[in-house]
Amino acid sequence: xxxxxxxxxxxxxxxxxxxxxxxxxxxxxxxxGLAGLVITVAILFYVAGKVKKxxxxxxxxxxxxxxxxxxxxxxxxxxxxxxARKITPLAVTIFFFVLISYWLSVLPGLETVMYNGVxxxxxxxxxxxxxLGLALITVVVVQIYAIKQLGIIGNAGRYFRNPIKDPIxxxxxxxxxxxxxxxxxxxxxxxxxxAFAGEVLLIVIAALTSYFATxxxxxxxxxxxxxxxxxxxxxxVLTLIFTSLAVSHHGDxxxxxxxxxxxxxxxxxx
Amino acid sequence: MEILRQFASTEAAAAESSDIFSALGINWMMLxxxxxxxxxxxxxxxxxxxxxxxxxxxxxxxxxxxxxxxASEAQAAAVDAEARVEKLLKKARVEAADIVATAKLExxxxxxxxxxxxxxxxxQIISDAQDxxxxxxxxxxxxxxxxxxxLVALATEKVVGKAVSSKIDESLITDALKAVK
Numbered sequence: 001x002x003x004x005x006x007x008x009x010x011x012x013x014x015x016x017x018x019x020x021x022x023x024x025x026x027x028x029x030x031x032x033g034l035a036g037l038v039i040t041v042a043i044l045f046y047v048a049g050k051v052k053k054x055x056x057x058x059x060x061x062x063x064x065x066x067x068x069x070x071x072x073x074x075x076x077x078x079x080x081x082x083x084a085r086k087i088t089p090l091a092v093t094i095f096f097f098v099l100i101s102y103w104l105s106v107l108p109g110l111e112t113v114m115y116n117g118v119x120x121x122x123x124x125x126x127x128x129x130x131x132l133g134l135a136l137i138t139v140v141v142v143q144i145y146a147i148k149q150l151g152i153i154g155n156a157g158r159y160f161r162n163p164i165k166d167p168i169x170x171x172x173x174x175x176x177x178x179x180x181x182x183x184x185x186x187x188x189x190x191x192x193x194x195a196f197a198g199e200v201l202l203i204v205i206a207a208l209t210s211y212f213a214t215x216x217x218x219x220x221x222x223x224x225x226x227x228x229x230x231x232x233x234x235x236x237v238l239t240l241i242f243t244s245l246a247v248s249h250h251g252d253x254x255x256x257x258x259x260x261x262x263x264x265x266x267x268x269x270x
Numbered sequence: 271m272e273i274l275r276q277f278a279s280t281e282a283a284a285a286e287s288s289d290i291f292s293a294l295g296i297n298w299m300m301l302x303x304x305x306x307x308x309x310x311x312x313x314x315x316x317x318x319x320x321x322x323x324x325x326x327x328x329x330x331x332x333x334x335x336x337x338x339x340x341a342s343e344a345q346a347a348a349v350d351a352e353a354r355v356e357k358l359l360k361k362a363r364v365e366a367a368d369i370v371a372t373a374k375l376e377x378x379x380x381x382x383x384x385x386x387x388x389x390x391x392x393x394q395i396i397s398d399a400q401d402x403x404x405x406x407x408x409x410x411x412x413x414x415x416x417x418x419x420x421l422v423a424l425a426t427e428k429v430v431g432k433a434v435s436s437k438i439d440e441s442l443i444t445d446a447l448k449a450v451k
Contacts, residue, residue: 012295013293013294013295014292014293014294014295014296015295024299024303025297025299025300027295027300030300030304033304033307037307037311040311041311041314041315044315044319045318045319047319047323048318048319048320048322048323051322051323051326052322064323064326064327067323067327068327068330071324071327085324088320088324089312089313089315089316089320090312090316092315092320093308093311093312093315093316097308097311127295128294128295128296129295129296129297129300129301129304130304130308132296132301133301133302133304133305133308134308136301136305137305137308137309
């Protein structure tokens, strides 16, 4: 037990401030995020440049293969081809950026490279600001597409219904509203929880295995790479599913839950 | 566990010192900055990267579709060609059978004609030979007749003892022969 204490592990839920630019705090997660951003842009621009010139190699083929798979998933989940093409940049960027940011947490030196006593490296996905921001973007974009598809009134009709005419529908609307908030929160917390837990896991394994860390850590790093891929894909797929659900409410708002008209219909039939 | 105690105490202290958002590290300024940065990334990639990748995927898909279409067309053409070949083979077999039958008939008729011709030719040869023989016989008879007349004339001359002219001689012989007949 004293060994762990002697290690003086830095485990913090919040990303830690490295320095300030004016009043703006620059955290370790932002620094790693910037690296992730540069890597993402560099990879995708390199691939796009090669594709544009028609010069292919194995790496370009790999990225293109992943992109094609993502595009296929988008078209499978969102049947409207026009909407699918519109949501593609957001969904694919989420996948690539989350994947690369998550994988940066596996970089060696996670806990050892310090600046003013604060670790320099921390995955951006282990920063709630980023995951919450991403979830907010997703929720807002989903609402924008829902409004474009259903109209402002139609989209509002998903949440707000007349409780006197349609009490069950009104209750459903409230649940839908709560669902929107919970979906966004779940998106943010799921990614953050996994990334943060992954980082803590690597730190703890490194501490527990001491000199054997060089043997033990690669297994856990491999596992984290796999989890990173899963989380990026889950975020990507959930973004698409939420969009698909939001725009597929055509006519659903007209569902009649009140028993009165049904009885009228029944009488007329009878 | 010292780690967990340390971890818990740090977070508890943070939670006590500030609200829940601060404890979780949520800073509105950083949140907005990261949202803007991410949206810029989406716009940048959406404008300069994805169109090329989508275009390449679409082109490849078009090529696959075209190849699939070509393959199905080729398959249909192969089936059609096979049917046509079968039909042609059937027709060829029928034609070949007709040709063989015709050839057999023609060869039979040619054989019969040549047999007929050979028969006629042989009959002609025989007939010619017979005519020749007849002519030779007649010639021989004529020669014999003339020799006989000469002999008779000589004999008669010797018997009669006087020489007669050839014309008288001849008329005498002729008369004698007529008398003999």
